[in-house]
Amino acid sequence: MTEGVGREAGRWEQQAAAGGARRRRALLSVADKTGIVDLARALHERGWELVSTGGTAQALAAAGLPVTPVAQVTGFPELLGGRVKTLHPAIHAGILARRHRPDDMAALQDHGVVPVDLVAVNLYPFAEAAAAGATGEALREEIDIGGPALIRAAAKNWPDVIVLVDPADYPRVAEALAREGGVPPAVRRELAVKAFRHTAFYDAVIAAVLAGEAPLAGGEPWPEHLALPLSREAVLRYGENPHQAAALYRLAIPHRPAPAAPASGAPGSDRPGPAGFVQRWGKPMSYNNWLDALAAWRAVQDFALPAAVAIKHATPCGIGVAATPAAAFRLARDADPESIFGGIVAFNRPLDAAAAEMLAEIFLEVVVAPAVAPEALEILARRKNLRVLEADPGPAGHGAGRWEVRGAGGLWLIQEADAPDPAGARAGWRPVTRVVPTPEQWDALDFAWRAVKACRSNAIVVAAAHPAGGYRTLGIGAGQTSRVRAVEQALALAGPAARGAVLASDGFFPFPDSVERAAAGGIAAIVQPGGSVRDAEVIAAADAAGIAMVFTGRRHFRH
Numbered sequence: 001m002t003e004g005v006g007r008e009a010g011r012w013e014q015q016a017a018a019g020g021a022r023r024r025r026a027l028l029s030v031a032d033k034t035g036i037v038d039l040a041r042a043l044h045e046r047g048w049e050l051v052s053t054g055g056t057a058q059a060l061a062a063a064g065l066p067v068t069p070v071a072q073v074t075g076f077p078e079l080l081g082g083r084v085k086t087l088h089p090a091i092h093a094g095i096l097a098r099r100h101r102p103d104d105m106a107a108l109q110d111h112g113v114v115p116v117d118l119v120a121v122n123l124y125p126f127a128e129a130a131a132a133g134a135t136g137e138a139l140r141e142e143i144d145i146g147g148p149a150l151i152r153a154a155a156k157n158w159p160d161v162i163v164l165v166d167p168a169d170y171p172r173v174a175e176a177l178a179r180e181g182g183v184p185p186a187v188r189r190e191l192a193v194k195a196f197r198h199t200a201f202y203d204a205v206i207a208a209v210l211a212g213e214a215p216l217a218g219g220e221p222w223p224e225h226l227a228l229p230l231s232r233e234a235v236l237r238y239g240e241n242p243h244q245a246a247a248l249y250r251l252a253i254p255h256r257p258a259p260a261a262p263a264s265g266a267p268g269s270d271r272p273g274p275a276g277f278v279q280r281w282g283k284p285m286s287y288n289n290w291l292d293a294l295a296a297w298r299a300v301q302d303f304a305l306p307a308a309v310a311i312k313h314a315t316p317c318g319i320g321v322a323a324t325p326a327a328a329f330r331l332a333r334d335a336d337p338e339s340i341f342g343g344i345v346a347f348n349r350p351l352d353a354a355a356a357e358m359l360a361e362i363f364l365e366v367v368v369a370p371a372v373a374p375e376a377l378e379i380l381a382r383r384k385n386l387r388v389l390e391a392d393p394g395p396a397g398h399g400a401g402r403w404e405v406r407g408a409g410g411l412w413l414i415q416e417a418d419a420p421d422p423a424g425a426r427a428g429w430r431p432v433t434r435v436v437p438t439p440e441q442w443d444a445l446d447f448a449w450r451a452v453k454a455c456r457s458n459a460i461v462v463a464a465a466h467p468a469g470g471y472r473t474l475g476i477g478a479g480q481t482s483r484v485r486a487v488e489q490a491l492a493l494a495g496p497a498a499r500g501a502v503l504a505s506d507g508f509f510p511f512p513d514s515v516e517r518a519a520a521g522g523i524a525a526i527v528q529p530g531g532s533v534r535d536a537e538v539i540a541a542a543d544a545a546g547i548a549m550v551f552t553g554r555r556h557f558r559h
């Protein structure tokens with residue numbers, strides 16, 4: 001505590017306890033009436049005067065409590081359809097007067113203003129109105145003006161005024177008043193912090209909604225100041241390691257509601273997750289679970305056919321596409337049967353029983369899919385340590401999913417997410433070698449290119465069609481500090497299967513050495529962004545080996 005406020009507050013409490021040199025006054029003005037009658041009754045029983053705005057006053061009067069209408073205090077009726085109710089010196093001077101300043105108190109006396117000692121306010125439900133589709137004038141009327149002014153005034157004067165913005169805090173304040181005749185300074189300060197967060201969050205939501213499709217950028221090149229409305233979804237057991245504290249927040253920009261989870265009658269109670277996620281089974285998600293599940297879910301969006309992406313430590317260890325989720329999973333699993341142990345698997349199609357049976361055979365941490373059939377959930381629920389998430393594949397709305405924010409060393413970096421390449425993107429690819437890919441190789445290169453996008457840089461993917469249909473990664477070299485080492489890792493994992501396979505590189509080859517290694521491993525076709533100053537040498541190496549190579553003109557680094 002600072003500013004000697006505890007001393008001032010103590011004086012205030014003594015005054016109150018001394019039998020009330022004056023009657024204390026509370027201003028109650030709440031859109032959400034939850035708990036307000038109980039709070040008002042507790043105050044009334046302790047001799048407080050209750051002052052309220054229209055709807056709140058009605059609710060209190062209906063409960064048999066005596067209320068002073070705010071209009072009686074201000075001498076004005078509520079104006080402009082409620083746009084101006086409490087915005088008046090008779091209210092705000094009463095809140096803001098510093099009780100230890102004789103000049104402030106004298107000013108109140110001179111102007112017949114009564115001090116306000118407690119403010120309980122919550123705001124017009126702007127976010128709910130936006131989520132329900134309100135626009136234009138109707139939405140604008142949901143922007144609360146007087147409420148934030150009351151909250152901020154009371155929070156500024158927290159040494160003398162109790163500010164309440166959350167009904168969950170009413171009982172403890174009522175108890176403190178009953179027990180001690182006042183609320184300890186530390187608690188008043190804590191309530192003030194909560195109040196400023198409340199109004200800051202409220203305004204951040206309004207700005208984001210008014211900014212529309214570009215909530216972060218505000219529709220213009222990056223704004224100088226940016227307030228992101230974040231809502232806590234969960235306090236996590238710990239972060240990346242047990243000695244790190246962690247919580248999960250989501251960008252709380254109203255958007256269309258996620259589809260209701262299908263009623264399954266299946267085991268487990270549904271646990272809501274961040275916007276668009278519902279946990280259908282299993283223990284709470286950990287920090288690393290979320291990192292991996294989000295990476296897997298993002299990666300699987302890049303494929304149009306049924307796909308399975310298996311992730312370990314935020315980078316894929318196997319990716320498969322095939323006719324069914326089960327067939328896709330078989331390919332992803334067999335790509336690296338060792339690494340998938342304890343992995344996270346995402347699907348881009350609803351999970352059926354056939355896929356669930358295969359998943360339940362091995363130890364996995366998390367499975368993510370757009371939907372999980374009831375019979376599939378029954379099967380997965382055999383695995384006590386598995387977590388099952390349903391994810392909403394639809395657009396996040398208001399551009400919330402379009403942005404990535406991450407912290408590094410006290411700074412925050414924001415970028416547009418690396419969106420999936422559109423379905424026909426390869427029409428823009430440019431063959432640069434004498435040999436051009438066969439139609440089959442084009443398909444395999446398309447798959448490998450989408451797979452390498454999901455991998456940490458430097459990333460190389462060796463991939464091929466499967467004789468029974470579909471495509472799978474054979475070897476992934478990711479997170480390497482040199483590109484040629486990523487090639488070697490991918491080839492080593494692929495082994496003899498690399499002969500005749502294709503290779504994708506997330507960035508250009510700075511030297512021909514990677515192509516020479518690929519050629520030695522039997523790679524038949526390569527896709528890479530191109531753009532190196534040594535492209536000519538790289539192309540010459542491919543030509544010398546009889547390898548087909550195409551340039552995408554776009555890279556997919558992932559740091």
Ligand SMILES: NC(=O)c1ncn([C@@H]2O[C@H](COP(=O)(O)O)[C@@H](O)[C@H]2O)c1NC=O
Nearest residue numbers: 031053054055056083085086087145146147
């Ligand atoms: N205009 C004002 O002076 C004003 N003062 C308080 N309010 C809000 O009016 C609401 C309560 O209204 P009622 O008691 O009529 O239901 C609260 O959400 C409060 O934040 C106001 N409304 C909006 O700005």
